[in-house]
Structure formats: C-alpha cells, structure tokens
Amino acid sequence: MTLPTATIEPRYFRDVIGHLPTGVTVVAGREPGTGSPAGLVVGTFQSLSLDPPLVTFSVAATSGSWPKVRAARHFSASVLSDGQHDVCHAMSSRGADKFAALNWHESIEGSPQIAGAHAWIDCAVVQELEGGDHVIVVAEVLRLQAGGGRPLIFHRGSLGGYREPTP
Template sequence: MLAFIYARLYGLSMLTSSIDPARLRSVLGHFPSGVAAITALDGDGRPVGMAVSSFTSVSLSPPLVAFLPAKTSSTFPRIAERGTFCVNVLAADQEDVCRTLATPGGDKFAGLSWRPGPHGDPVLDGVAAWIACTIQSVHDAGDHHIVLGRVDDLAADTAAAPLLFFRSRYHHLAA
C-alpha cells in the first residue's frame, strides 16, 4: 500500500514489467561500485567471507550500513549465524582477494593475511577501510537479502585507493 501511495504522490507508474534479467544486469553494470569483502567467523571459529559490490552506507545516526547477499549464497547463512561481520573495503591491488572470496567452496582464507577485528571477525591486511558491525536486521528483497548492520567500530587507510567494479570488470581510480 505504501508503494502505491508513493507512486500516486510522485506520479510513478505501478505497472509491472517483464525486464529480462540479463538486460537488467547489463544496464545496471553501468553504475560503478566499490568492492568489499564481508568476513566473519563461523560457529567453529573458522574464517568465512564473500565478495560483494552491493554495499552501502545507510544512516549516520544511528550508524548503519547494508549489503545484499544473494539468497543462494552458502556463505551468508554462516555469517548470519555469527551475528557480527566485518566489511573490508578492498584496495586497488586486491583484485586477487576479491576473486578468491567470490569463488564458492574451498578454504578461501588459505592464502589471505588477516587479524581479528573488534568482534573477532577477519580484518584483511591491506584493505582501504574496515567496518565492524552487528547484524541489526535482515529483509527479503527478491532473490537477495538486505542485511542492515550497526557499525560498532571502523578505520581507514587514507593513502589506499579502492578497487572498483564497472561493466563487469575491475578498475582503479585515475591519479
């Protein structure tokens, strides 16, 4: 009902569409994003992680961030069980870290250096920034979840440039 009210207020159409998912992905790929690694410890104390480009700041007061894992993710349930996570904003030279964490299965942390963050969750070495969070809520969003995290602690390397993702490729900021 609220969506209908907003649509009426702002003159938006409530028509449903049959947008082809491949076309949607292609067009939305024209929006550049940063790349983050969401890390946690599983129930056995082993590090788990996933690469995401769907990470965003939500609120300054209270301090909230969000990321959107696919419902098919085998890693997110292990992060959700923990209740805390660390967002690692990947630096320009960490494309290999992204590729490792984006690959299903195996020991993704075998070749990665990290230290425990405030909740014990992995803070990866060399990241542009890290944000330690507690899961505030998880919302249904089609084939994804929207995970809201309360920011508990954070830090940034002001000299590090971020890794960017644009049109299905990795990029770096120009000097």
C-alpha cells in the same frame, strides 16, 4: 512484499546496472562452533544512516557463506584496495577455503579483516529484509578505520582502479 512481475531479461538488467560503478567489499565473520572464517564479496555495501550509524548490503538468497556469517551476528567489512584483485577473486569463489591464501587479522569480535584493505568497518547485524531473490542486510557500525591507498572499483563486469581528478 508484493513484487512486480519481471519483464526485463536478467542479462540485460545486469548489463545496464553494471554501468553503475561500485566498490568491492569483503563481508566476513567467524562461524560459531568451528570458528572458521566465512565471507563473500559484495558490491552493494553502502552507508544507510549516520545517527544511528548503519550500513547495508544485499546478499543472494543462494549464498553459501552468508548463513555462516549471519550466525556469527558480527562481521567486518573490508573495502578492498586497488590491486587486491586476487582477494576479490578468492572471496567471490564458491566452496573451497576462500581464506587459505589470504592475509587477514581479527577484529575485536574475531571477524576477519583483510590486510591492506582501503577501509575496515566492524558491524553487528540488526535486521534482514526481503529483497526479491536477495536479502537486504542492515547492520550497526561498531567501529571503523580508514587504510591507505586507493579503492578497487567494479564497473561493467571488470575490476579497475580509481583515478584522481585532474585539477
């Protein structure tokens, strides 16, 4: 892929792109061999195709957790609920055991699903595409289930809640 030469200052790019509100989703799997849970927060998770059912998200090439999840081939995406700020902070940190203080259960494939999430989507990785300094992941949806409550929202660098429209 040929990329244009970047002429936009990265901080400015982030500031303006940050005006696009996103959900906050934990992508997590079990590292083969050790069975240790691994995962990270992404704001780029979205649906890609209805038939076949596909989702996509992008991961920084520098992510330490993605290679572990990728190796598992399966992962669960937990769409975080309003109030799960602590989960977001833990899962967007680097290094230490991100899951130590979290409540989670296992998908059929053994992938960690965050307890109390707004929705869970169990997936299998089908493709990875080059996307600048990120990798675009395409995954097949195996099964999915909605939880209750409201979603956690990320907007202009802050976490907030979704407000129901007034009639």
